[in-house]
Amino acid sequence: MLIIGEKLSIIAKRVREAMMAKDKGPIQEIATRQWKEGSGIIDANIGPAEDGGEDLMQWMVTTIQEVVPLPVCLDTTNFSAIEAGLKVHNNQWGKALINSTSNDPERFPILELGAKYNCDVIGLTVGNRGLPADADERAAIAAEIMGRAMEYGLPLENLYLDPLVLQIATTQDQARHVIEAVKLFQHINEPPMKTVVGLSNISNGCPKALRPILNKHLFVLLMDAGLTAAIADAKEMAEVMEEKQLILDVYHGKEIEDKQKMSEIKKTLDVILGNTLYAHSYLEM
């Protein structure tokens, strides 16, 4: 499993301030920590970056790669910022990853960039007409993106399909569709397509204490479904390995010794799989 370290995001206050001030210290500290925690790629999320996106992305890529021998995931909707980042990306540490294209024609040029710079591209399985309702709709969009990738000369092995993890607190039903989609995506090509998710979005809007619990359980279910990569908190994902077997045991209906743990796992799986309605206090019920 490839972990794409998620912590360098403009949404986080400390990162945002460092980006604005072009202060390398915090960026490099966070990048290094994520590398040590097991990240294989470092995500650089600079937001829509309307003003000065090119400079900012170049600065992020070089700042990260100065201290960490890893490729960078260029995460922005700003096309020219991505291209600027690719120009300075040090491919010695591996291929850059672009986040993301989709089935929205506005996003197709990203595929061209992927082909031109021989990097990997995340294909978000959404179109420009609302969210996909289920796994089948995601697979249909995936097929469209794959066809488009071939058209633009991006090899399918450079494409990561992303089924779009949504917030459990507002769109609970989608969690099980995402798991199903990860399974489906692997069936639609030989060799199987690579898959990726933005994991932590599942717990966006949930109470702080719940977030790692939900993240970890979804991660285990997705791993079980054959997921290739996740944009996630590397530290959290390293911790999952201890609980993985317990979660899978409960998932497969086995009893585990720690009854309190078992109840927590069961309740969380029920919420993710849509068997009970989510509420912030679901663990207390």
Place this chain on the structure above:
Amino acid sequence: MAFTAPKESYAGKVYSVTIGTGDKAATIGGENVLSFHSFEGETPNRPLVAFEIQDVPPTDWPENVRKVFDGVSDDPVKWAKYCQDELKAKAIALRLVGTHPDRENRSAEDAAKTVREVLAAISVPLIILGSNHAEKDSSVLIAAAEAAKDKNCIIGKAQEANYKTIAAAAMANNHKLIAMSELDINLSKQLNILITQMGFDKERIITDPMCSALGYGLEYTYSVMERIRLAALTQNDQTMQQPLLADVGMYVWKVKESQAPESDLPQWGAAEERGILWEAETATALLIAGAELLIMRHPRAAAAVESVIEELV
């Protein structure tokens, strides 16, 4: 291929909730199937339509619904009696809108007095609503709940910001409680959990997932209600088995379609009929989605809804 009716039976059931006292008490809920699906289960009680009145004259209601109450709406007691005796209302919803700090800013004591007077004048169940000002409602509804002690009213609306005081007041004075959240099924469940965690009986709650008018987000309320009911029935979710409230009149009689004069918009047709239908149709759609308790304003809209309920049961 022979046909066999694909009937469903569900694990869960909606709580029966009785409001009011004496022979005019009313019970809602109790079904173990989707609305009006009596062909496959129990639907022991009809939905209840409550007539909305206010503690202050309805100066902000559009003319076409305000004029119906000319001569009685200057006094909540007269207004309540008119609804009960002339319009045959089976329940009254008294909205204490005059307590809102930006309206008449009536005091909690004044509100309590109005509640006492209205209760003395009617025998049908009373629903007591605040002005939807989270802070002021806390004090107003405490006073109102005390004034109505043991009359088995519904007090509302408890929201995330003020549920503790309002639920405590409803509990101390033996009332039912409306728990309202804003078009979010998960927050609706969460609020019910929080209220029951205070020791409030889950079978004394009425859930208000927030109403929206036809053409103005009705489909959201419709689907949230449908999903709440499905969670109650299919998942036997005990935090979602409360009867549902649709507070229809307040949301309908502020949209353009319920009041724009025909002279401005000839293609929309007669304004009075349009407003009445707008209210009745919003109510009917939400009845189908799962509402058991409706709060309505226009007597003709309420009467039409009673007629369609008559056809549905």
Place this chain on the structure above:
Amino acid sequence: MALSGVEIFKLLPKTNCKKCGQPTCLAFAMKLAQRQATLDLCPDVSEEAKQKLGEASAPPVRPITLGSGDKAVKMGEETVLFRHDKKFVNPCVFALEVKDTLSEADIAAFCNQVVDSEMDRVGQKLRVNAIMISNESGDAAKLEAAAKTVAAKAAGVPVIINTTNAQAAETAVKLFADKKPLLFGANASNLEAMAAVAKSNKASLGISAASLEELSELTEKAKGFGVEDLVLDSGARKAKDMIEHNTLVRRAAIKKNFKPLGFPVISFAQRGDSLLEALVASVCIAKYSSIVVLSSIEKWKNLALFTLRQNIYTDPQVPMQVEQKIYNIGDPKADAPLFVTTNFSLTYFIVSGEIENSKVSCRLAVMDSEGLSVLTAWAAGKFTATKIAAFIQESGIDKEMATKELIIPGYVAILSGSIEEKLPGWKITVGPREANAIPAFLKSRA
């Protein structure tokens, strides 16, 4: 259930030979699933696959078109029982009943009402879709005369011929032979004759029965007579029975793939009281009717019924959008605050509701962000400083304001500096993150 693209793909040869005109077998499978391609384009498909695809590719509720030309309406093709699961596909048809006992002038007046019923709402053209001509008189000549009047006065409007008399049906349906009318009135006693009329005039056939059991038998018989496009009438006339029958029909078709009931349903909402009729029609809209027959179509009634149909048939996956513009809430004067937010309808309803709740008159600038909520729109690059600044600039709202101040959602506080740069002379104020904090926010400013 119809097969998904992926399921179809598994049955294809997976050679990516491109002979079908598609780049990959997968792409071809997706086209097949969307019925934009047919299986015969694939030269290498196995017999087994052909058979499986043929059986399973039929949708659970058969698609049927009523009428022809630009006023034709599609019915059926539904895939779910609840609108939150997936979009209800083909909005129900409203049909006005016109009885052949009416005078020619009255029939013409009804036709005019139908033709004039079209209106725009939220960018969609809505109308009463069809006319049902009922053989109330029992007289074939009167039915024919009425049909002729309708054909002349409501040209192009899809037609339903309602009679149980096969001879009368023949003369009336013939008038619309190439226009895909619906012949309604087949039953156990006249099925063969009615089916023959429908078949020879390429009409759909509406079948009535006294129960769902009988109805299932009759549809199978009709197919035996060579008519495939059927519309169901279970005999339900009371709203309670409509809910029961329509629910059972929809469940049988979708959950059991029960083909004899896999057709659109017609419901009769006519009532003596127009208001009650509208409410019964509302029940039909919500609960699975494909055709709702009405006895009157006043403008006020149409507006409400069109709106409910639109609400129920809205795609739950596509956020409903409100029009981009600056909305007045209350009676804003020159010193009224100006908020900006996105055009996701729920965002709009909740923000405007909270502003109303505060009892402070305000302006609310709603910006087209493709129906996304504030944070999502920002992340997707649809609610950015440049776009917000351009929208405010182009609106010209500053001319009506005493002080140029714009309140932005707390979630995009990060944009305040950038908007200020792009909107010279404006003060940008960061408002609350959540709408429910707006009343307190406004109060603190007063």
